Amino acid sequence: MDIEKEFFFGERTDKKAVEEAMTFAPKFDENGLITVVTQDADTNEVLMVAYMNAESLAKTIERGEAVYFSRSRQCLWHKGDTSGHVQEVVSMLVDCDQDALVMKVRQKGPGCCHVGFRSCFYRRLPKLEDLEKAASGEPVGLEPEIEDKAYDPDKVYS
Numbered sequence: 001m002d003i004e005k006e007f008f009f010g011e012r013t014d015k016k017a018v019e020e021a022m023t024f025a026p027k028f029d030e031n032g033l034i035t036v037v038t039q040d041a042d043t044n045e046v047l048m049v050a051y052m053n054a055e056s057l058a059k060t061i062e063r064g065e066a067v068y069f070s071r072s073r074q075c076l077w078h079k080g081d082t083s084g085h086v087q088e089v090v091s092m093l094v095d096c097d098q099d100a101l102v103m104k105v106r107q108k109g110p111g112c113c114h115v116g117f118r119s120c121f122y123r124r125l126p127k128l129e130d131l132e133k134a135a136s137g138e139p140v141g142l143e144p145e146i147e148d149k150a151y152d153p154d155k156v157y158s
Contacts (some may be wrong), residue, residue: 008058012098017094027099028054032100033069038112041090041104047112048120052101064089066105083156085109111150114157122146 010023013130018025033051040047050068052060056076058068066087080086087105094101105127111118123142 002110020117036103038103046121113124116149116151117146118150
């Protein structure tokens, strides 16, 4: 079954329809993927950025749990299959031209990052005025955004 055409998604007929009509017609890139920014539904904290193909997007809608497409493994990835740290979908937002999604979730378990942090965004760039090193050719360092890991990834993914 061609999930994209038969199951959930509308056709991308014209620009005005895509941008202003109330039909979900996601635009997948040349690799068949759409970018998904995943946020905590209660705090709006950005937990991760990942990708979905038509099948993983359809499965996410069906299950009510996040299913992504792993670019490195080239397969579907139900978040939490290994760790038990499932993401329960609360809502999904689509941008104006329907080529990106924001998914609001309730993270089950202590974190979503495979490195052990609650969020994949556990580091930050220094303040812009402190980036003078970059102009001198030195690598730019990162600063911790989150100090402590939420769980031990070696125990979870052993």
